[in-house]
Amino acid sequence: MTADARPAGTARDGEAFFVKSLSFRYERRVAVRCEGLRIRIGEAVAFIGPNGSGKTTMLKLLNGLIGPFDGSIAFLGRPISHNPDLRRRSVYVHQHPVLFAGTVRDNLDYALRLKRIPKSDADRRVEEATERFGLGGLLKREAGRLSGGETQRVAVARAVAAGADVLLLDEPTSSMDAESEIAVRALLLELRRSGSTLLFSAHDEGLVKELSDRIVRFDDGRATSDNQGDLE
Amino acid sequence: MTEAIALLAGGDRETWWTVATSLRFSVFSTLFAILPGVPLGATLFLGRFKGKRVAVALVNAVMAVPTVVVGLFVYSFISRSGPLGALGLLYGPGGVILGQAVLAFPLVAAMSYTGLQKLDPRYSETLLTLGAGPWRRMTAIIKEGRYVIVQSVLAAFGRVTGEVGVSMMLGGNIRWYTRTMTTTIALDASKGEFERALSLGLVLLAIALAVNFLSHLAVRDDR
Numbered sequence: 245m246t247a248d249a250r251p252a253g254t255a256r257d258g259e260a261f262f263v264k265s266l267s268f269r270y271e272r273r274v275a276v277r278c279e280g281l282r283i284r285i286g287e288a289v290a291f292i293g294p295n296g297s298g299k300t301t302m303l304k305l306l307n308g309l310i311g312p313f314d315g316s317i318a319f320l321g322r323p324i325s326h327n328p329d330l331r332r333r334s335v336y337v338h339q340h341p342v343l344f345a346g347t348v349r350d351n352l353d354y355a356l357r358l359k360r361i362p363k364s365d366a367d368r369r370v371e372e373a374t375e376r377f378g379l380g381g382l383l384k385r386e387a388g389r390l391s392g393g394e395t396q397r398v399a400v401a402r403a404v405a406a407g408a409d410v411l412l413l414d415e416p417t418s419s420m421d422a423e424s425e426i427a428v429r430a431l432l433l434e435l436r437r438s439g440s441t442l443l444f445s446a447h448d449e450g451l452v453k454e455l456s457d458r459i460v461r462f463d464d465g466r467a468t469s470d471n472q473g474d475l476e
Numbered sequence: 477m478t479e480a481i482a483l484l485a486g487g488d489r490e491t492w493w494t495v496a497t498s499l500r501f502s503v504f505s506t507l508f509a510i511l512p513g514v515p516l517g518a519t520l521f522l523g524r525f526k527g528k529r530v531a532v533a534l535v536n537a538v539m540a541v542p543t544v545v546v547g548l549f550v551y552s553f554i555s556r557s558g559p560l561g562a563l564g565l566l567y568g569p570g571g572v573i574l575g576q577a578v579l580a581f582p583l584v585a586a587m588s589y590t591g592l593q594k595l596d597p598r599y600s601e602t603l604l605t606l607g608a609g610p611w612r613r614m615t616a617i618i619k620e621g622r623y624v625i626v627q628s629v630l631a632a633f634g635r636v637t638g639e640v641g642v643s644m645m646l647g648g649n650i651r652w653y654t655r656t657m658t659t660t661i662a663l664d665a666s667k668g669e670f671e672r673a674l675s676l677g678l679v680l681l682a683i684a685l686a687v688n689f690l691s692h693l694a695v696r697d698d699r
Contacts, residue, residue, distance in 0.1 A: 331606075342599050
């Protein structure tokens with residue numbers, strides 16, 4: 245797609261997402277409404293609000309997993325529909341991620357096959373992800389037998405190995421034992437330090453303070469950013 | 477009833493030929509219904525487009541069309557003056573199989589769609605977010621939902637085995653050629669000859685029970 249296809253006057257350098265006049269209905273009820281939201285590349289943004297306020301729906305909308313919607317969502321300056329960068333560079337990770345049948349290694353390999361990454365490059369990426377996310381001891385384990393924290397780590401590693409530098413994480417540390425939570429939190433901080441763009445929903449105030457650059461509040465589907473620039 | 481059982485147990489040639497012909501038609505028509513029906517069900521499940529609810533409602537509505545109307549519709553296509561008239565399908569096995577496939581196709585699509593909805597939505601979302609293309613997602617979702625797909629296939633098989641309108645209209649109920657269990661039952665009962673009708677009724681009943689039993693097993697395996 246050419247620059248001409250971009251929504252006029254919306255793209256800014258270093259911008260990951262730009263949302264304008266977004267409205268998404270689910271079963272005749274407005275599930276998410278957002279007048280404007282800009283997420284810069286490398287930012288860590290927390291979505292906070294009560295259960296059912298639209299955080300998860302917003303993350304899924306940004307990743308093009310649900311729709312159709314009114315308004316516009318652009319990723320790296322282009323509308324998310326028919327935007328190859330969206331699948332190339334961003335991945336949504338569920339609160340309770342799904343790992344495919346097979347071992348952890350199979351899961352990493354499968355994600356790389358989906359992206360049609362050549363075998364030699366894929367092997368290198370798996371090695372890097374294994375080292376970076378400390379998965380050495382897990383590679384041969386059956387994915388279905390992992391704990392919640394291990395599953396979350398593998399899901400994030402799978403996304404990063406497949407080339408994602410924009411991660412949309414739904415409650416990444418919820419329902420975890422303390423040890424797993426520490427491991428996942430360390431992983432997310434490492435991703436932030438390395439320049440990944442992180443959008444995550446959370447109830448955990450500690451995680452929000454530690455990880456996020458700013459906050460988007462959700463209340464009964466309405467998203468309100470603490471950044472005035474989002475509406476310009 | 478004793479005579480009916482004797483016909484089956486004695487290996488009456490015409491009775492068993494009719495059973496075999498019915499099953500042959502049903503197997504082929506079900507196969508031809510699966511080929512477009514399962515992908516359509518999966519596409520409706522995976523697709524996100526405006527008008528999806530209308531599309532699903534339409535497929536469900538078509539499922540309720542009476543068999544004689546389906547027969548009439550296909551008849552208009554394969555009759556000598558119809559667009560497919562040159563193929564010579566009318567009053568032959570090809571006509572019955574085509575008509576039954578048209579009858580079963582919306583059933584396969586609607587049941588596949590409904591069945592796939594029982595799957596964990598995170599599975600298809602994970603495939604999408606990881607960059608799986610439409611073909612890969614469709615094949616993966618069909619593989620994941622194989623048990624519900626089997627159920628839809630069994631239901632379609634049961635539907636075409638038990639229908640009479642399409643077979644009568646497009647096959648012509650020609651002895652040793654297109655006569656099926658249901659058309660034989662209709663003909664013999666109208667003549668007051670109940671032995672063969674009853675024997676074939678028993679076979680149909682056994683098939684219906686077997687289909688339901690297998691369908692139930694598929695549900696159990698799904699769990």
